[in-house]
Amino acid sequence: MFHLPLPVFDANTNSGPGGLGDLPEWDLTDLYQSEDDPKLARDLEWLEQECAAFAADYESKLADLDAEGLLTCVHRNEAISAIAGRIMSFAGLRYYQMTIDAGRAKFLSDAQEKITNFTTPLVFFTLELNRIDDAHLDAMLDANADLGRYRAVFDRIRAMKPFQLSDEMEKFLHDLGVVGDAWEKLFDETIAGMGFEVDGEPLGIEGTLNLLTDHDRAKRESAARELGRVFQTNIKTFARVHNTQTKEKEVMDRWRGMPTAQTGRHLSNDVEPEVVEALRNAVVEAYPRLSHRYYALKAKWLGLNRMQVWDRNAPLPMDAPKTVGWDEARAIVTEAYEGFDPRMADLAEPFFTKGWIDAGVKPGKAPGAFAHPTVTDVHPYVMLNYLGKPRDVMTLAHELGHGVHQRLAAGQGEMLSSTPLTLAETASVFGEMLTFRKMLEKAKTQQERKVLLAGKVEDMIITVVRQIAFYDFECKLHAARRLGELTPDDINDIWMSVQGESLGPVFDFMDGYETFWAYIPHFVHSPFYVYAYAFGDGLVNALYAVYEEQPEGFQEKYFDMLKAGGSKHHKELLAPFGLDASDPAFWDKGLGMIESMIDELEAMEG
Structure with missing residues (x-):
């Protein structure tokens, strides 16, 4: 069956909010x-x-x-x-x-x-x-x-x-x-049809989720509680969707004789189950060294003994509220891409000038962000919900990375251009890394460096820790559904079983947070997709380390990898860089980069 070539949500010509x-x-x-x-x-x-x-x-x-x-x-x-x-x-x-x-x-x-x-x-x-x-x-x-x-x-x-x-x-x-x-x-x-109201202001889901990054803690709490209230109102619908989708998958898998619910995803990703298991185990083992440690540090910065879920994405107190206009965001990402290789900036340019990006937030628009490859004789399209947050700049860098990758791989033709999901996140996360490094290089003060480092660590925790927690949630959800129909409370319990483990002991969880599984589109659109984010982040961290150690000739090898699309296995694509994802130590190298950034943040406290 031919489906719309998959846009997975990572996540109008008018002025955006706040004069963007x-x-x-x-x-x-x-x-x-x-x-x-x-x-x-x-x-x-x-x-x-x-x-x-x-x-x-x-x-x-x-x-x-x-x-x-x-x-x-x-x-x-x-x-x-x-x-x-x-x-x-x-x-x-x-x-x-x-x-x-x-x-x-x-x-x-x-x-x-x-x-x-x-x-x-x-x-x-x-x-x-x-x-x-x-x-x-x-x-x-x-x-x-x-x-x-x-x-x-x-x-x-x-x-x-x-x-x-x-x-x-x-x-x-x-x-x-x-x-x-x-x-x-x-x-x-x-x-898309859900309505929210925070402090008397009617909002859609994107605007409400955006308030979880507001400087005002009371506003963050109001947004979190409103999300929980509306999710609870719709919880029977979400539970029915998940029950039906997971049951349909169980029937398909049983008829096909697939040994696990994850088997189909591993096959489509052209990745061995033991490689994914090694990634998952490495990340879970690193929770105390990564998320637990970082959020304890963040609680200290926020002056809190305990963190609530609405504090997870709170801006740091030393980070002044900042809105990044669209032109500035474009300039930041373009400069970062150009600094790596002018060809990267050239490939990204038409997205800005030829109507290949839909950036504004508007009622009824799908939430999140994606880069859609369409077909190889046209070009990709990028969707954002741009609100001018510094994180939105990173999202732009991420989705443009996908777009550049998709443009380069198009030369392979329809059957070979599509990259397995595990490698599809490589160029996007690399684009983010380039943008982050460029911004870090320009930091004028220790405080500015600290804010940038903390932001990057948070993004990596979201990409690695949070996505592996999502993966564990899905594994438990599909396993439980095989035993029978799941009530909303059953699904809530599965969600909470992975949240405390991944976020750490500094967190408390408000009543209502147990429903927050309901809005994650990956679980419905693309079961078990989420580990691809952690795979991509670990891979890019290892790649970037190679780039820093041996920059000579790196760009050509990198472009060759992107141009290959889906024509080569991950072992073959990574060999020119001296990397091997099937080696369990490979993942420790990627996680080590996050750990070293947390080390630096802790040292700044000294």
């Missing part, structure tokens, strides 16, 4: 002019005809193809993916701009249903590929260099071989996928 300047909005005309664009109608017609022709030409015949014939088949499959991806990107991006608009929601649903129907006859493709004898397929890949380019794709397809069902069952599941998508839409629309 003119915030850009998307120009989607590079995809289609409008819903009524004749080109869109022609593409839908072509897609329907080409899917039928593809099935007529190749079904039950893949095993008889020679290398040249299989290459032609692959190229035709890529062309179908490109048109289907273009249509779904257009429909999806319009929807994310205004998720409460019934017309946009209908257009997306109708497009998804049509493309599902058109592509159902193509289900045979991967099934029949997996019936070709491995030795015969390897011989064809070795004999034809153009076909051999696709080896990584064939390897990932063949990894699913043990979990493949009958052709009829696979077609049934393909058709049924659109029903699962309806639960995702229900989640999105519920989140």
Whole structure:
């Protein structure tokens, strides 16, 4: 089934709040002019005809193809993916701009249903590929260099071989996928439609979450309690979505014979379970040295004996409230990118000038941030909810990193450009690191350096500790759902079981915080995605250490890695840097960088 190429939320041309300047909005005309664009109608017609022709030409015949014939088949499959991806990107991006608009929601649903129907006859493709004898397929890949380019794709397809069902069952599941998508839409629309009120001011979820970083502790508390109140009001809906999604996954996994709920994600990430387990264990073991230690330090700075959940993201008392206008944010990130390599800044420039970013906060817009790759013959689009916080500058650097990566990988074509999630966070987190280092370099005082260091440590804890806690929550949630229906209280208990462990003994948890699992989109849109953030952060910390130790020639190796997209395994991509993610000590190196920053912050207290 063809889905909208996945934008995972990390998270209008008008002046933003607080005079942020003119915030850009998307120009989607590079995809289609409008819903009524004749080109869109022609593409839908072509897609329907080409899917039928593809099935007529190749079904039950893949095993008889020679290398040249299989290459032609692959190229035709890529062309179908490109048109289907273009249509779904257009429909999806319009929807994310205004998720409460019934017309946009209908257009997306109708497009998804049509493309599902058109592509159902193509289900045979991967099934029949997996019936070709491995030795015969390897011989064809070795004999034809153009076909051999696709080896990584064939390897990932063949990894699913043990979990493949009958052709009829696979077609049934393909058709049924659109029903699962309806639960995702229900989640999105519920989140976007929720109204909050803090100190008499009506807000959406983004504006309310933003208040958790306010300097005024009373305002932070009001926002946290209002979030808990509204989540509780909607908790039955969120529990139903999670129960249904996790049960659907359990049924799929059971029929496929997958040993764990996480197996499918590991396969799609092209990463070994033991590598993820080594990452998870290294992070959990480091909780006392990282989050527990840092938050104890932060409590001291805030003059608190105990921290509440609304203090976790509180600004530091020595950090004066600051709003960063859009032009300044652009200049900061551009300078950081350019300082690493001018090509990075050149690749980022069109996002600002050609309508590739939608930055403003507006009612009904999806929360968070993402970079959407669309298709390889167009370009990515970045979505932000920019409120002018210093952290929003880092989010811009992060999403532009994704955009640069996606632009560089586009040369691989539709089937090879998509990077496994574990590596998809590399360029984004590296972009953040470059921006942070540039800002640190410009710090004029010890206090300014302290604020920057503390901010970076907090971001890393969110990226590593918080995401691994999320991963543990999901593991426990899916395991519990296999034993039966979960009440909202059951899910609340699972959430709280990982929160205290990850945040540390300095925290108290208000009544209502137990519902805060409800708004995390990853759990619904992309189960077990979250460990990719920790993977990416650890990987980038190790990469940056290599860059500092041996800067000569690093840029070329880095660009080669990004250009590779999904054409190589993580071992092959990291080898030129002398790194190996399958070595458990690798993760300690990345975590050690966070630890050293906390060391420096503690030393400043001395």
